Amino acid sequence: MITLDHVSKTFESKGRTVRAVDDVSLTIGAGQLHVLIGPSGSGKTTTMRMINRLETPTAGRITVDGRDVLAMDVVELRRSIGYVIQQGGLLPHLTVAENVAMVPRLLGWQRHRRRERAEELLGLVGLPAGQFADRYPRELSGGQQQRVGVARALAADPPIVLMDEPFGAVDPITRKQLQRELRRVQAAVNKTIVFVTHDIGEAFLLGDQIALMADGRLVQNGTPADLLRRPATPFVTAFTGEDRGLRALEYTTLAEVADAAGSVPATDGDTLPGELSILEAGRELARRGETGVDGFWVSDRGGRKTGYLSYRRFAAMLGEALGPAGATAGEADGDALPA
């Protein structure tokens, strides 16, 4: 777990004082992919770089697993935190495998063990070692370089990975692919990931939690559904976009909106997994057809029925999101939902 406690950072540049980060408090849970999003210059990068001490806070405190980062050995701290930057930041004079194995090398691993680890990670990020391990970065496409960057960050198996717009410099199709792959990789390795982006679609796709920043301040922090359904300020509404009603359906899960199972009489009816989004559930129900019951059950990962959702409420949610009032769908019934 990472905590930022009233953290500020000011830069002096050319006689001007820039308040890059302004009193940000944030908790980043273990195993979460926490997105920092905001317009350019809003302080995302600076916030992230204070975690591995590439910047030093002007005020406030940052802890990793309860330990103040300023009290830790800076080299050790950084070796325990993976770091991925835009365009990969690969070392151009080293091969792909040597790049991936760099932190293990700094940590003193034996050569053959480093090589093994590099090959394993290249496989994980979809670059067959036999084909890529001994190439140089310049021989790789932008997307492939980014994958190597991710593999390198994971090489020493750090509990935390920081990623600063890692997919910012690749074409949209490759970006989509990398995003999907990151989700797959994250499901496999389950790291605490701090992910900086200015792409709202990317934030919603990847984030378990999203922290929205503007002018160095934290505007809102919450789940994607929180930001869509309960925007803290008009800025959040504006930033999350025109199609936020539809997005809300995409990023709100059944588990979040279902009534608690105990509050309704047990009936037959379909059971849908709670992690489905409302949009996915709509598609699934349409495929299954009529059941004669007035709603459906929502189950947890273990298959237990934990919630119930009536078709009437389900349809209302769909209708509100898609209708002309869609932009405020969340607010209209936000309080009524036990999410």
Added chain:
Amino acid sequence: MRFLRENPDEVLLRFGEHVQLVAVTVALGILIGVPLGILVTKVRWLQRPVLLATGVLYTVPSLALFAVLIPYTGIGRGTAVVALVVYSLLVIVRNTVAGIEGVAPLTLDAARGMGMTGGQRLRLVELPLALPVILAGVRLATVATIGTATIAAAIGAGGLGRIIFDGMDRLDSDRIAAGAVPAAALALLADWSLGRLGRAFWHGGESASGGE
């Protein structure tokens, strides 16, 4: 070519002396210039004075520099080497600085973020990436030294310059050519081989500046 035909041993001897003079000069130039270049990229306030000093020394005519040194180091090889090293410093220091400072900030940032210490950054990132630029400096310094070293014969340092000066004394153009042609050939050979060596360490156009 009459002189060369009649005195192959003399030409060979002077050629050997010349190569030795150049080799010692360039070796010392690297040994002093590269660390000095590294130092001034880390201790920034030293950079301007050091580059200025090497630049000023570079502009002193070689005969004048010999004259200044002779009271301290006497006549002979020692003085010649000191002077030639002083000339080689400018380009070696300057290229070392340019090579290290040419490493892309992004690459250095990644290196810091990975948890490299300052020494590891220098050894694993900055020097390898600066190497082609440093080698280009060494190449220039070598070629220039091969030329300047002929003048060092004037203070008794031997080398191909001896044959050239003798030729000038006797107004013997054949003798002059017997010294000058091997010197030129040596310069071309050094230029070509060091150029090849430099390319072997080149990691693509973008990587010279650290990669973007």
